[in-house]
Amino acid sequence: MALATEPKASEAVAVVSRQRVSVFRKIFRRPITILAAAFILVVALAAIFAPWIAPYTLNNPDLNAMLAPPGIHHLMGTDDVGIDLFTEVLYGGRISLSVGVISALVAVIIGGTIGSLAGYFGGWVDEILMRVTDVGLSVPSLFIILGLSAVLGATPVTIVEIISLTSWMYPARLIRSRILNLRNADYVDAARMVGCRSGRIIFRHILPNAISPLIVNCTLLVGQAIVLESVMSFLGAGIQPPHISWGFLLNQAQSYVSNAPWLAIFPGLMIFLVVLCINVVGDAVRDSLDARNDK
Amino acid sequence: MYVYVVRRILQAIPVLFGISILLFFMMHAIPGGPMAMYEHQPGMTKELLAQIKANFGLDKPLWVQYWNWVRGAVQGNFGYSYSYGQPAIQMVLQRLPATLELMLSAYIIGVLVSFVIGVISATRQYSVTDYTLTILSYFGVAMPTFWVGLMVLVIFAADLHWFPAGGISSSGTVFSLGDRIWHAVLPVSILAVYQVAHESRYVRSSMLDALSEDYVRTARAKGLLRRVVTWRHALRNALLPVTTVMIMDGAYLFGGALITESIFSWPGMGRLFAQAIAQDDYPVIMCEISLLSVIIILANIVSDVLYAYMDPRVRYD
Numbered sequence: 001m002a003l004a005t006e007p008k009a010s011e012a013v014a015v016v017s018r019q020r021v022s023v024f025r026k027i028f029r030r031p032i033t034i035l036a037a038a039f040i041l042v043v044a045l046a047a048i049f050a051p052w053i054a055p056y057t058l059n060n061p062d063l064n065a066m067l068a069p070p071g072i073h074h075l076m077g078t079d080d081v082g083i084d085l086f087t088e089v090l091y092g093g094r095i096s097l098s099v100g101v102i103s104a105l106v107a108v109i110i111g112g113t114i115g116s117l118a119g120y121f122g123g124w125v126d127e128i129l130m131r132v133t134d135v136g137l138s139v140p141s142l143f144i145i146l147g148l149s150a151v152l153g154a155t156p157v158t159i160v161e162i163i164s165l166t167s168w169m170y171p172a173r174l175i176r177s178r179i180l181n182l183r184n185a186d187y188v189d190a191a192r193m194v195g196c197r198s199g200r201i202i203f204r205h206i207l208p209n210a211i212s213p214l215i216v217n218c219t220l221l222v223g224q225a226i227v228l229e230s231v232m233s234f235l236g237a238g239i240q241p242p243h244i245s246w247g248f249l250l251n252q253a254q255s256y257v258s259n260a261p262w263l264a265i266f267p268g269l270m271i272f273l274v275v276l277c278i279n280v281v282g283d284a285v286r287d288s289l290d291a292r293n294d295k
Numbered sequence: 296m297y298v299y300v301v302r303r304i305l306q307a308i309p310v311l312f313g314i315s316i317l318l319f320f321m322m323h324a325i326p327g328g329p330m331a332m333y334e335h336q337p338g339m340t341k342e343l344l345a346q347i348k349a350n351f352g353l354d355k356p357l358w359v360q361y362w363n364w365v366r367g368a369v370q371g372n373f374g375y376s377y378s379y380g381q382p383a384i385q386m387v388l389q390r391l392p393a394t395l396e397l398m399l400s401a402y403i404i405g406v407l408v409s410f411v412i413g414v415i416s417a418t419r420q421y422s423v424t425d426y427t428l429t430i431l432s433y434f435g436v437a438m439p440t441f442w443v444g445l446m447v448l449v450i451f452a453a454d455l456h457w458f459p460a461g462g463i464s465s466s467g468t469v470f471s472l473g474d475r476i477w478h479a480v481l482p483v484s485i486l487a488v489y490q491v492a493h494e495s496r497y498v499r500s501s502m503l504d505a506l507s508e509d510y511v512r513t514a515r516a517k518g519l520l521r522r523v524v525t526w527r528h529a530l531r532n533a534l535l536p537v538t539t540v541m542i543m544d545g546a547y548l549f550g551g552a553l554i555t556e557s558i559f560s561w562p563g564m565g566r567l568f569a570q571a572i573a574q575d576d577y578p579v580i581m582c583e584i585s586l587l588s589v590i591i592i593l594a595n596i597v598s599d600v601l602y603a604y605m606d607p608r609v610r611y612d
Contacts, residue, residue, distance in 0.1 A: 135313035138595065140587035142550035146572050147580045151324050227439050231554060234441050237572050250442060257445060258453040268442035276437035 026288035033284040036277035043274055047093035056084040058091060058244075067260045077262040079252065088249055089266055095245040096271070099160055100226035106164035107225075108218045111171030116202050116210075118172070119179030130176070136169040145228060149237040159238060163225050171217050178210035212289040219282035223275040230271050246271050299603055303596050314588045315368070318581060319361050325577050373582035378574050383582035387564060393463055394563030397556065398548050401483045405490030406541060410530075412491060413498020417506060418525055428495065435492025440551055444485050444558040451481060461560035482559040486551050490544060497540050498533065505533040535606055539598045546594035549587055 028034050046053055056062070061081045062074075070077040076085035118129040148162045182188060183206070191205045230247025232238030239245040246267040253263035355363075367373070373383040412432075416425045452460040458481050464474055505511065506529050514524045553565035560566065564583060571579040 131309050131313060134310045135317065138310050138588055138592050139314060139317070140547075140549055140584060140591060142553055143568060143580075143584050143587055146553075146568070147321065147584055150572050150575055150577070150580060151321055223437070230439060231441060235554070235557060235569050235572065250445070254445065257449050261449050264442070264445050264449070268439065268446070271442065272438050275439070276433060279433065279437055 023288050027284050030284065033281060036280040039277045040274065040281065043093060044097060046090055047097050050090040050094060054087040054090050056087045058083060058087060067256065070262050076266045077260065079263055080256055085263060085266060088244060089246070089270060092244045092246045092249050092267065093270065095156060095239055095243055096226055096229060096247070099156060099229045099245070100222045103160045103163040103167070103225035104218050104221035106160060107167040107221055108171050108214055110164060111168035112175050112214055114168065115172035115175030116179055116207065119176035120183060120198065120202050120206065133169045133172050141166045142231065145232060146235065146237045149232055154232070154238050154240055156239065156243060159229060159232065163228050167221055167224065171214055174213050174217055175210055178213060179206055182206050182209055216282055216286040216289065219278060219285060223278035226271060226275055296604065300600050303599055307592050307596060310592060315365055318585055319364055322581060368585055373585065374578035376579050377576045383578040386567065386579060387583050387586060390562060390564045390567045393561060394552055394556070394565060397479065397482055397486065397561060397563060398552050400479060401486035401490065402545055402548060404483065405487040405494065408487065408491045409494035409498050412495040414502055414525060414530060416495065416499040417502030420503060432492045432496055435488055440485060440489055441554045441558060444555055447481055447485060448558060463562055482555045482561055486548065486555055489551055490548070494541060494544060497537050501533040501536050502529060505529040538605065539602055542594055542598035542601070546591045
């Protein structure tokens with residue numbers, strides 16, 4: 001059995017690498033996806049290089065231009081103490097994006113591990129881990145998130161912890177059901193027969209074949225996490241100064257919303273556009289990995 | 296069927312147990328722990344504090360404390376609000392009708408519009424209408440509720456003065472339905488739009504599946520009106536997978552209500568929660584989370600049971 005599959009295995013590698021190229025091409029088949037990916041890239045680079053790009057600094061308010069509307073000097077206007085909003089949006093993007101990406105990665109790692117263990121070992125391990133997942137799915141997540149931030153305090157690190165601890169359940173279920181399908185595949189039996197340990201089988205043999213839905217989910221989770229962080233900060237339970245994020249800027253904008261609407265428009269627009277683009281790219285990835293679409 | 300309902304309720308017990316443990320440890324993670332509310336009170340001495348601690352059994356082992364907390368929670372005893380001194384459960388329940396008014400109106404409108412949009416999209420797949428609705432739903436999903444709420448408030452309340460800037464009714468007037476509706480338009484439509492953006496996609500894909508079934512072709516071949524086939528034959532079958540999603544969405548609508556209520560100063564549970572967060576009013580926070588967890592679990596059971604009831608093919612052994 002193991003011998004018979006060996007020549008096929010090398011063929012499979014060639015097929016996989018060819019597939020990778022075509023998957024990449026398939027993802028970016030539609031111009032809208034390229035546009036969305038390019039926008040995310042630009043925003044990410046702008047956030048990373050904020051100190052070099054920003055026209056002003058965060059601690060040097062322009063006292064002659066408080067609540068100035070968008071114009072040549074201040075691209076997005078200024079806030080109530082005269083700090084350039086464009087500068088704030090650039091710096092805010094650093095927290096918003098990094099909290100989003102890191103939370104999603106942590107959530108997928110937690111969910112992936114729990115789901116793999118549950119799916120691979122089955123029995124009481126599965127039973128316990130899935131009940132824990134049920135608990136996670138049965139709590140009102142936004143309320144728990146805000147409650148935890150009140151209890152634990154809100155720093156960028158605790159915010160990442162809180163968001164990832166409340167978003168791992170879906171990836172866990174996803175990977176578990178994939179692994180249940182693959183657990184008894186011939187090549188897994190073969191690996192077991194040649195004496196691979198469980199850890200190696202899970203991580204080297206099963207996961208690479210089960211990972212594509214997880215990648216899609218991770219992409220979408222990034223968007224979700226960005227929104228969650230901004231909701232937390234908007235309601236005053238998230239990022240605290242000296243850190244700023246887009247949600248925090250919206251929180252600050254609330255008091256000036258009728259006489260300085262730009263303070264609310266631009267940070268919100270950034271959240272909206274970034275999440276929109278992430279969803280577009282995520283869906284494109286899903287469609288290209290979905291075998292049913294090959295027909 | 297009854298056996299299934301009972302089994303489904305029994306299955307909820309370990310989940311409830313898990314949630315109670317989670318909440319109990321959250322209580323103990325509160326700065327100052329469960330005793331924090333007494334430390335706040337004026338004229339509190341160390342001796343008195345120790346006395347109260349003993350009275351409440353907080354010197355007992357953790358599992359005894361846990362048991363006492365669960366017993367209190369089951370009886371609706373979640374302690375007293377730090378800020379107002381009222382029982383937490385009473386404060387939350389007082390706010391429940393306002394939240395239900397907001398949520399139910401949004402929910403009913405949302406579900407109806409989702410069906411109409413989803414069915415139209417599905418019957419005209421890949422048409423201009425379908426693409427437009429798809430793009431709109433993309434926008435709706437990605438738009439943060441609180442930002443849209445803020446923008447709508449600025450445009451329609453602050454600038455145009457078409458609608459009031461918040462609240463559930465004009466103060467100092469007697470109850471009038473028109474006034475209530477006038478106040479509800481903005482928050483309800485925001486909640487409903489968000490729901491439509493999500494659910495119309497489910498209806499669309501579920502309808503697409505149903506429309507490609509043999510019985511739809513048979514019905515058309517019989518010469519039935521297209522409209523009749525769509526709305527009576529296909530939709531009834533497409534309802535099945537959508538129902539589950541919609542019931543759970545109803546439970547999760549509390550999250551959207553939390554945001555909408557705090558923007559529109561709607562005197563409901565969500566706003567109470569946001570205030571409690573701002574004031575570190577832990578008893579109210581814990582009470583509300585516990586209550587909503589139970590609601591979500593119930594919604595879960597109802598949606599599973601309803602699914603089994605609606606689809607005779609589904610047999611649970």
